[in-house]
Amino acid sequence: MGRKLLTEHINVEGIDTLDVYRKHGGYRSVEKALKTMTPEEVVEEVKKSGLRGRGGAGFPTGLKWSFLAKPEGVPRHLVCNADESEPGTFKDRQLMAKLPHLLIEGMITGSYALGANTSYIYIRGELLYVLRILEKAIAEAYAAGLLGKNILGSGYDLDLYVHPGGGAYICGEETALLESLEGKRGNPRNKPPFPAVQGLWARPTVVNNVESIAAVPVIVNEGGDEYAKIGVGKSTGTKLISACGHLNNPGIYEIELGLPVEEFIYSDEYCGGIWKGRELKAVVAGGSSVPILPKELILKTAAGANRLMTYESLSDGGFVTGTMLGSGGFIAMDETTCIVRNTWNFSRFYHHESCGQCSPCREGTGWMEKVLHRLEHGHGRMEDIDLLVSVAKQIEGNTICPLGEAAAWPVAAAVRHFRDEFEWHVTHAKAAAQPGAVYPGTLVTV
Amino acid sequence: MESTAVKPQFSEAAQAEIARICKQYPDDRRKSAMLPVLHIAQAEFGGWVSPEVQDLVADVLGVKPIEVYEVSSFYTMFNLKPVGRHVLEICRTGPCMLRGSDELTAQLERITGAKVGGPASEDGLFTLKEVECLAACGFAPIVQVREQYYEQLDTPAAVDAMLAELRNQVHRPALPWEENGLPNAVARN
Amino acid sequence: MAKITFDGIEIEVPDGTTILNAARLIGGPIVPPAMCYYTPLKGSGGKCRACLVKVAAGSTKDPRPMPKLVASCITTVQDGMVVENTINDSVLDVRKGIVEMLLINHPLDCPVCDQAGECDLQNFAFEHGVSTTRYQEERRTFEKIDIGPLIQLHMTRCILCYRCVYTADQIAKGDRVHGVLGRGDAAEIGTYIENIIDNDFSGNVIDVCPVGALTDKTWRFKSRVWFTKPVNAHRDCPKCAGNVVLWYKGNEVLRTTARKDQYGEVKEWICNECRFEKKETSDWTIEGPAHIDRSSVISANHYELPVLNQSVIDDLPASTQRELEQNPPLKLGN
Numbered sequence: 001m002g003r004k005l006l007t008e009h010i011n012v013e014g015i016d017t018l019d020v021y022r023k024h025g026g027y028r029s030v031e032k033a034l035k036t037m038t039p040e041e042v043v044e045e046v047k048k049s050g051l052r053g054r055g056g057a058g059f060p061t062g063l064k065w066s067f068l069a070k071p072e073g074v075p076r077h078l079v080c081n082a083d084e085s086e087p088g089t090f091k092d093r094q095l096m097a098k099l100p101h102l103l104i105e106g107m108i109t110g111s112y113a114l115g116a117n118t119s120y121i122y123i124r125g126e127l128l129y130v131l132r133i134l135e136k137a138i139a140e141a142y143a144a145g146l147l148g149k150n151i152l153g154s155g156y157d158l159d160l161y162v163h164p165g166g167g168a169y170i171c172g173e174e175t176a177l178l179e180s181l182e183g184k185r186g187n188p189r190n191k192p193p194f195p196a197v198q199g200l201w202a203r204p205t206v207v208n209n210v211e212s213i214a215a216v217p218v219i220v221n222e223g224g225d226e227y228a229k230i231g232v233g234k235s236t237g238t239k240l241i242s243a244c245g246h247l248n249n250p251g252i253y254e255i256e257l258g259l260p261v262e263e264f265i266y267s268d269e270y271c272g273g274i275w276k277g278r279e280l281k282a283v284v285a286g287g288s289s290v291p292i293l294p295k296e297l298i299l300k301t302a303a304g305a306n307r308l309m310t311y312e313s314l315s316d317g318g319f320v321t322g323t324m325l326g327s328g329g330f331i332a333m334d335e336t337t338c339i340v341r342n343t344w345n346f347s348r349f350y351h352h353e354s355c356g357q358c359s360p361c362r363e364g365t366g367w368m369e370k371v372l373h374r375l376e377h378g379h380g381r382m383e384d385i386d387l388l389v390s391v392a393k394q395i396e397g398n399t400i401c402p403l404g405e406a407a408a409w410p411v412a413a414a415v416r417h418f419r420d421e422f423e424w425h426v427t428h429a430k431a432a433a434q435p436g437a438v439y440p441g442t443l444v445t446v
Numbered sequence: 447m448e449s450t451a452v453k454p455q456f457s458e459a460a461q462a463e464i465a466r467i468c469k470q471y472p473d474d475r476r477k478s479a480m481l482p483v484l485h486i487a488q489a490e491f492g493g494w495v496s497p498e499v500q501d502l503v504a505d506v507l508g509v510k511p512i513e514v515y516e517v518s519s520f521y522t523m524f525n526l527k528p529v530g531r532h533v534l535e536i537c538r539t540g541p542c543m544l545r546g547s548d549e550l551t552a553q554l555e556r557i558t559g560a561k562v563g564g565p566a567s568e569d570g571l572f573t574l575k576e577v578e579c580l581a582a583c584g585f586a587p588i589v590q591v592r593e594q595y596y597e598q599l600d601t602p603a604a605v606d607a608m609l610a611e612l613r614n615q616v617h618r619p620a621l622p623w624e625e626n627g628l629p630n631a632v633a634r635n
Numbered sequence: 636m637a638k639i640t641f642d643g644i645e646i647e648v649p650d651g652t653t654i655l656n657a658a659r660l661i662g663g664p665i666v667p668p669a670m671c672y673y674t675p676l677k678g679s680g681g682k683c684r685a686c687l688v689k690v691a692a693g694s695t696k697d698p699r700p701m702p703k704l705v706a707s708c709i710t711t712v713q714d715g716m717v718v719e720n721t722i723n724d725s726v727l728d729v730r731k732g733i734v735e736m737l738l739i740n741h742p743l744d745c746p747v748c749d750q751a752g753e754c755d756l757q758n759f760a761f762e763h764g765v766s767t768t769r770y771q772e773e774r775r776t777f778e779k780i781d782i783g784p785l786i787q788l789h790m791t792r793c794i795l796c797y798r799c800v801y802t803a804d805q806i807a808k809g810d811r812v813h814g815v816l817g818r819g820d821a822a823e824i825g826t827y828i829e830n831i832i833d834n835d836f837s838g839n840v841i842d843v844c845p846v847g848a849l850t851d852k853t854w855r856f857k858s859r860v861w862f863t864k865p866v867n868a869h870r871d872c873p874k875c876a877g878n879v880v881l882w883y884k885g886n887e888v889l890r891t892t893a894r895k896d897q898y899g900e901v902k903e904w905i906c907n908e909c910r911f912e913k914k915e916t917s918d919w920t921i922e923g924p925a926h927i928d929r930s931s932v933i934s935a936n937h938y939e940l941p942v943l944n945q946s947v948i949d950d951l952p953a954s955t956q957r958e959l960e961q962n963p964p965l966k967l968g969n
Binding site: 084085086087088089090092093120124125126127128129132135159161163164165166167168169180181182183184185186201242243244245246250251252284288329331333337341342345346349352353355 | 470472475477478479480481482484485507509513516517520521522523524535538539540541543544545577578579580581582583584585586590592593594595622
């Protein structure tokens with residue numbers, strides 16, 4: 001059983017109230033940071049912790065904080081990215097709904113470190129009920145002097161607001177999020193300038209995922225070095241994994257980075273194996289945009305080592321035989337899953353969510369979806385399979401924001417590892433198009 | 447229902463809430479309140495935002511109407527056509543599909559008589575809308591109705607219980623700034 | 636100042652110059668194409684990806700190559716930067732892909748499109764694309780909308796460059812009634828509710844449109860552009876500078892546009908009165924033929940006196956050269 005740094009008290013009755021939260025050690029980091037540390041010291045602890053952005057990209061949080069421009073007289077902002085929308089990922093929603101004060105505590109400590117006096121939590125619009133929970137908790141924090149003017153007598157002021165989105169996956173991209181927060185369409189911005197220089201309302205801004213900010217209190221309380229002791233190598237600390245799909249126990253698990261994937265899937269402490277006594281076929285380990293891996297490659301690397309839940313181990317082998325930890329959206333698929341149908345589904349998602357601003361993504365995502373739709377519905381041609389790979393390649397790397405890659409990778413990876421199944425959809429088009437049709441062939445491993 | 451010639455107005459409670467929200471942004475950045483105000487407008491005027499309601503939002507925020515249209519048509523949560531009393535937003539994305547969202551959609555179409563993407567059911571109670579990932583994949587399949595998530599709808603009993611609850615809901619639940627919930631389907635123009 | 640190397644050519648440009656504008660200072664065939672960037676419009680660029688180039692070395696300070704191709708229209712130069720465009724095969728390959736993407740949903744209705752002959756997409760596809768497509772799906776269509784008596788909107792031809800939106804915001808201030816609605820490949824230019832795009836400077840959206848999505852309704856189907864002769868003219872206009880190009884067929888002015896530079900960028904915005912209402916030669920002071928060098932079909936029309944190459948003249952018999960000097964019917968070029 002690993003340590004639970006964020007979710008230890010998640011099931012305590014009333015933990016969503018300030019009183020209960022404080023009884024369990026809540027807001028200690030605010031006291032410690034504001035009263036005994038300089039902002040630079042807080043940033044230093046986060047740097048030492050090795051915390052990497054939990055939203056998917058895995059960029060070191062402390063480094064991101066240190067890039068923040070600090071021009072004289074210009075307000076700065078910390079914005080929490082709570083636009084959790086990556087298929088397979090549902091950790092932030094639960095964390096905020098059950099432990100609203102943990103995020104608020106992280107926002108206060110983080111804002112202090114960055115010298116921000118107005119901060120925002122941008123939450124996806126579908127989670128209006130969580131927005132209500134957060135606003136209630138924020139009101140409690142104001143009443144207790146943890147927000148507002150002169151917090152705990154430290155002289156530090158902070159206002160914290162929650163801002164809802166309106167239904168757009170793309171707003172999880174940090175510059176699209178800022179556009180959305182400014183009341184506009186969620187079109188990602190050209191970069192540079194980066195948000196650290198010109199973010200919200202052209203002011204220096206840091207955008208961090210919910211889970212990253214929620215890790216700040218424990219880092220401040222225990223020290224960055226202590227935090228860094230958990231995990232393996234450059235994958236430090238704990239990570240929330242959203243497990244879903246064909247598992248016996250889907251749900252959210254806080255794991256110490258370094259847990260073997262096999263243990264995570266099959267141990268009763270975690271997912272409890274594949275449902276209905278079936279075999280595992282494939283896993284999408286880090287949210288829908290990361291490459292899918294067949295069973296053999298998700299349990300062991302191509303070199304035969306046990307695959308671990310770390311940034312490095314999951315990406316071992318690059319995109320030929322590896323994948324990414326991403327946002328920790330762990331989607332398991334059993335032996336009856338149709339990979340072509342699943343790829344079409346993901347492709348439809350990215351087509352639906354493309355903002356339409358730049359041409360490779362706007363046109364390419366729709367093209368891939370249409371071709372996959374034909375393949376899945378019995379109208380595919382053999383040349384369609386290479387066409388998919390080619391279109392994916394034309395999108396990848398050539399777009400304004402990473403949605404292009406997010407759309408291209410799952411298609412390219414599905415063809416890479418399951419080409420036989422795609423070909424079967426052409427050679428046995430009629431059979432494959434039947435609802436619930438299962439590819440009868442053996443799995444391709446590499 | 448078609449919008450009437452009468453210019454829509456926000457209720458006093460909603461106006462107060464909008465004033466509170468606008469204070470969250472710098473005075474010269476009132477446009478930032480666009481999405482929260484659109485959400486209030488949709489809750490206030492029968493679950494959708496007509497052109498007249500969007501013009502009202504433009505007025506409240508001091509922006510050009512086209513700036514509101516550009517936004518409302520970008521984000522999928524805003525219904526640009528009249529809807530039934532309850533809009534059932536069924537998640538169709540991968541993880542939900544793996545746990546039976548296609549079957550759930552078919553079942554809901556069969557029971558309510560409404561079609562996904564089509565007009566409301568004949569009794570005016572239900573509009574069916576397919577949406578992308580709602581971030582509740584571990585509890586799939588799921589349906590969202592306004593601010594409520596209905597999870598693990600993988601049995602007929604769970605689906606029936608949801609529909610029974612909604613059929614009995616004449617008023618939508620009150621929002622934090624309201625004393626009572628509003629009638630669901632009637633636009634208060 | 637920053638010294639950069641573009642396709643092997645060195646040039647020194649002011650700090651803050653974009654790679655694209657540095658290339659334009661060099662000029663010629665090495666200049667990357669641009670379908671959405673428009674120098675006079677703030678915020679434009681970065682969207683079409685036609686101008687992607689390879690930065691082989693970032694700067695003298697940090698000579699590492701940039702990992703991805705960059706949009707040259709929005710990336711500023713750094714001292715010591717090395718850029719590859721026409722000499723880099725991967726850039727040309729990606730550009731082919733961009734052409735393909737921009738065309739998969741384009742109706743290819745050039746034979747009935749008023750923009751044909753002066754269409755950036757046509758030129759882009761001709762210069763950088765391949766002659767076949769691998770796209771076999773249905774093409775996207777839109778419901779037709781009417782935006783008034785002066786401007787014709789053909790949404791199926793639009794490549795969503797956003798230029799017309801920036802123009803309405805920045806040139807016709809405060810009067811914008813159109814914008815980009817919807818999203819993804821369903822995004823469209825529209826007014827949402829029926830509305831007329833009408834203000835003193837609204838006609839400029841026609842000139843900035845790189846394709847035939849926004850055309851002049853008063854010139855619709857009147858002539859192919861290459862059968863008309865562009866002539867520079869001016870008038871005293873109370874609203875704008877009054878410097879225009881009149882497009883003649885015979886003695887009739889079929890159309891009026893702003894003057895553009897060799898990259899198709901408007902030099903001075905013109906008002907709707909000049910554009911739509913002054914169609915008589917007597918309304919104008921005629922300056923002479925307008926030189927068009929990017930749109931070859933128009934140049935091929937010999938509306939201008941032909942330009943002869945000096946080296947050709949040098950090779951002519953002495954008697955012919957004497958004849959030319961005494962009686963010069965030709966404009967001498969390089």
